Amino acid sequence: MSEEKSLNFLEEIVEADLASGKYQSILTRFPPEPNGYLHIGHAKSICLNFGLAKKYGGKTNLRFDDTNPSTEETEYVESIKEDVKWLGFEWAEELYASNYFEQLFQFASQLIEKGLAYVDDSDSETIAKEKGTPTQAGVENSFRSRTVAENLQLFNDMRSGKYSDGEKVLRAKIDMASPNMHMRDPIIYRIKHAHHHRTGDKWCIYPMYDFAHGQSDSIENITHSICTLEFIPHRPLYDWCIEQLEIFPSKQYEFARLNMTYTVMSKRKLLQLVNEHHVNGWDDPRMSTISAMRRRGYPAESIREFCDKIGVAKRENLIDFGLLEFCVREQLNKTALRRMVVFDPLKVVITNYPDTTEMLDSENNPEDANAGSRAIPFSKELYIERDDFMEVAPKKYFRLSPGQMVRLKSAYIIKCDELIKDAEGNVCELHCSYIPESKSGSDTSGINVKGTLHWVSIPTAIKAEIRLYDRLFKVEDVANAEGDFKDYINSDSLHIIANAYAEPAIKSDDRSTGFQFIRKGYFVSDRDSTEDQLVFNRTVGLKDAWAKEAKKAQ
Ligand code: ATP
Ligand code: MG
Numbered sequence: 001m002s003e004e005k006s007l008n009f010l011e012e013i014v015e016a017d018l019a020s021g022k023y024q025s026i027l028t029r030f031p032p033e034p035n036g037y038l039h040i041g042h043a044k045s046i047c048l049n050f051g052l053a054k055k056y057g058g059k060t061n062l063r064f065d066d067t068n069p070s071t072e073e074t075e076y077v078e079s080i081k082e083d084v085k086w087l088g089f090e091w092a093e094e095l096y097a098s099n100y101f102e103q104l105f106q107f108a109s110q111l112i113e114k115g116l117a118y119v120d121d122s123d124s125e126t127i128a129k130e131k132g133t134p135t136q137a138g139v140e141n142s143f144r145s146r147t148v149a150e151n152l153q154l155f156n157d158m159r160s161g162k163y164s165d166g167e168k169v170l171r172a173k174i175d176m177a178s179p180n181m182h183m184r185d186p187i188i189y190r191i192k193h194a195h196h197h198r199t200g201d202k203w204c205i206y207p208m209y210d211f212a213h214g215q216s217d218s219i220e221n222i223t224h225s226i227c228t229l230e231f232i233p234h235r236p237l238y239d240w241c242i243e244q245l246e247i248f249p250s251k252q253y254e255f256a257r258l259n260m261t262y263t264v265m266s267k268r269k270l271l272q273l274v275n276e277h278h279v280n281g282w283d284d285p286r287m288s289t290i291s292a293m294r295r296r297g298y299p300a301e302s303i304r305e306f307c308d309k310i311g312v313a314k315r316e317n318l319i320d321f322g323l324l325e326f327c328v329r330e331q332l333n334k335t336a337l338r339r340m341v342v343f344d345p346l347k348v349v350i351t352n353y354p355d356t357t358e359m360l361d362s363e364n365n366p367e368d369a370n371a372g373s374r375a376i377p378f379s380k381e382l383y384i385e386r387d388d389f390m391e392v393a394p395k396k397y398f399r400l401s402p403g404q405m406v407r408l409k410s411a412y413i414i415k416c417d418e419l420i421k422d423a424e425g426n427v428c429e430l431h432c433s434y435i436p437e438s439k440s441g442s443d444t445s446g447i448n449v450k451g452t453l454h455w456v457s458i459p460t461a462i463k464a465e466i467r468l469y470d471r472l473f474k475v476e477d478v479a480n481a482e483g484d485f486k487d488y489i490n491s492d493s494l495h496i497i498a499n500a501y502a503e504p505a506i507k508s509d510d511r512s513t514g515f516q517f518i519r520k521g522y523f524v525s526d527r528d529s530t531e532d533q534l535v536f537n538r539t540v541g542l543k544d545a546w547a548k549e550a551k552k553a554q
Pocket of ligand 1: 030031032033034040041042044045065226227228256257258259265266267268
């Protein structure tokens with residue numbers, strides 16, 4: 001039983017609106033601009049918008065906010081749809097702000113007719129200067145007093161392509177002395193002769209965000225339009241447009257955007273990392289994008305769980321990346337198949353074992369009674385992990401060292417009798433003996449050992465490439481660190497092990513879900529895997545290594 005959670009402030013608003021009969025059902029929207037891949041911050045917004053509607057029997061639209069033709073691409077639209085679906089949500093309708101360009105043009109014309117918008121010929125510097133400052137009122141210029149007829153003519157001429165980029169803008173006529181800078185005659189249309197990914201060359205004028213967003217909400221009858229805190233000062237303009245146009249009264253509500261340690265989340269910065277080859281594309285497993293997390297093996301369920309855990313805040317804060325990893329670990333612990341993989345092999349020869357192969361039984365997941373078991377081949381030639389052996393071991397060393405015994409997981413107890421060194425004096429092989437009565441599951445040896453090692457049998461081992469990922473940044477609060485965020489890139493964030501050795505089951509396993517490589521962490525097959533060369537990404541370690549580091553540093 002989950003304990004009962006108190007309502008967040010958005011749930012309270014929705015419950016009140018439903019109780020008062022203001023709405024019979026709610027409609028939310030997720031409004032990405034298709035100018036990049038979605039990141040974990042967007043996942044928060046997705047879970048919030050879709051989650052809220054779902055909880056109260058409402059619906060959610062997926063609306064692409066595609067009003068800026070120069071940065072938007074169809075590739076991004078496709079990736080966004082894939083990510084939302086993968087996260088487990090279904091939208092009611094797939095919509096585009098560009099669907100409404102004609103309607104928005106009509107809305108703007110209505111404002112002109114009401115004497116509430118005018119065409120301004122000033123250049124952008126003049127407009128900025130005349131806007132004043134937060135402590136100083138702006139000034140009204142002469143274009144502000146153009147007649148309705150003149151404005152209508154000019155606006156239509158803007159549309160028909162008579163002017164070049166920046167030559168004219170359409171502004172709402174509100175209040176040049178408003179304490180809210182956004183209300184000082186904001187620009188609502190600009191000229192931009194650019195090809196749009198959906199409307200092609202039909203338009204050369206495009207609505208600004210503030211004119212497109214609220215009206216799009218209203219056209220769709222969105223009841224609760226949820227956005228992040230930076231839009232609070234935009235809200236009076238959002239309401240003003242809807243009021244003046246007398247259209248469906250959508251309402252805007254704001255929550256704190258998600259920020260996380262050791263990563264960046266602005267699409268602009270993510271794009272830089274991609275373009276400047278600091279990472280290998282948008283879905284490089286070190287990125288904060290949803291596609292990167294999917295590729296890294298984060299289950300969608302653990303991302304939803306994380307978004308639920310952090311709740312909905314009204315103040316900005318920085319969430320520990322470790323919390324997301326905790327959710328990933330918790331989920332994978334329940335579902336991941338346990339397999340043995342040796343990353344840095346040291347050969348072991350069991351001198352008293354016959355020249356045959358024995359199949360040993362080992363459970364797939366001790367946390368899941370239904371996961372069954374698989375057979376692991378055991379033979380006299382094995383690999384163990386090089387760092388599971390020490391020639392001169394300290395007192396409480398429970399792994400292998402000369403004369404010492406350990407258990408091989410799901411197999412036998414072995415004892416290290418002799419070590420073989422190469423020409424340089426490095427240990428290259430161990431000669432061990434096994435205790436035949438110590439077989440796991442039917443151990444009658446009476447011998448107690450403290451250490452259990454993972455291993456693979458050499459004749460049947462499968463070679464695999466392992467990619468170990470670490471944090472992409474070295475500092476916690478990357479966005480607020482001094483100087484260029486790229487100065488803080490962790491140059492050691494990818495470590496590739498070209499030749500690891502895995503037990504053969506991995507070849508026939510369903511590789512669409514995650515594995516736990518015993519004693520190593522959680523891993524997932526990468527899409528670079530081929531029949532001949534398996535590639536695995538480390539999803540997350542078994543424990544939070546960074547938390548330990550942080551404690552040590554204290
Ligand atoms: P970015 O700054 O990363 O480019 P954005 O806000 O420009 O993000 P949009 O595509 O416009 O990206 O965002 C779509 C929705 O996702 C918006 O409602 C936005 O408020 C929300 N969103 C974006 N980033 C975050 C975040 N870090 N936390 C929560 N919600 C976010
Ligand atoms: Mg945006």
